[in-house]
Amino acid sequence: MKKILALALTLVVAASTANAAPIWSVKPVGQAPNDVYSIFIDGDNLNGTFDTIFFQAKATTGTFVNANSGAAAGVPRPAGEAFTYPNRMITADPLDFPGGLALTQVGLVNTAQELSYTAGKLGGTVSTGAEQNGDLFLGNVNTSAGGGGTFQIQLITGGNVVYDTGVLAFPVPEPATFALAGLGLVGLVAASRRKA
Known part of the structure; x- marks a missing residue:
């Protein structure tokens, strides 16, 4: 049993450190x-090799x-409310x-249907x-109730795409998955103690 647990832990650590490509993340926030x-x-590992x-x-x-x-003159956003916007620190x-x-940003679109831009040095x-x-914040998206969407990130150098996420759907957080995994681990430990 101890060997199985050690092997499982080793595989989890190896899988989490084996990724040497750019890593994107979408983090649910707010209420x-x-x-x-x-x-x-x-x-x-692509840091310093892409320009856009x-x-x-x-x-x-x-x-x-x-x-x-709030970037548009004279139209402030509601204080304390979540909103859809690009990271203004990029420029x-x-x-x-x-x-x-201090990146140069072109093609900014910030509408009810799309948030997009290209930024480069x-x-x-x-x-x-x-x-x-090591995580560069790209933007915040606030969807309407029951709404969903897709996103895509590309890293480009000299006009050539060196990394592309492809078009991905926003993930649906599943906290129940972590709870079930925790219960399974507790059950595994309890079963091993009964045998001992």
Whole structure:
């Protein structure tokens, strides 16, 4: 039994560290975790080798709510509410805003149906290594009740795509899965104690 448990633990650790490609993540946030998502990319082993990031999120059912990020003159967003917006620090000058990446952003779309942009560093490369946990925040998407969507992230160098997530659906968080796995582990330990 101890050998099986040790083998299972080894396989889990090996599987979690074997990924050497960029890692994307979509993190549910806010009061309604199925409705608000923050999208991140960790460049991992491609850090410093790509010069452009393409990000796109599209509503497939429903719409994106509060698509006005306050960036439009004279239209502030509601205080304390979740909203759909791109990471403004991507284009911020680090001399004015510590943590700014000073990337050039083109093609920004921030509507009820789509959030997308392309951002790059003219004459340089991009790295996510300096970000918290290596995760570069790309944008926040607030879907309408029962809404859903897709997203795509591409890392590009010299006009060539070096990494592409493909078009993926927003994940549905399943906390029950973790609870079942925990109960299974407790049962495994209890069964091994009974045999001993």
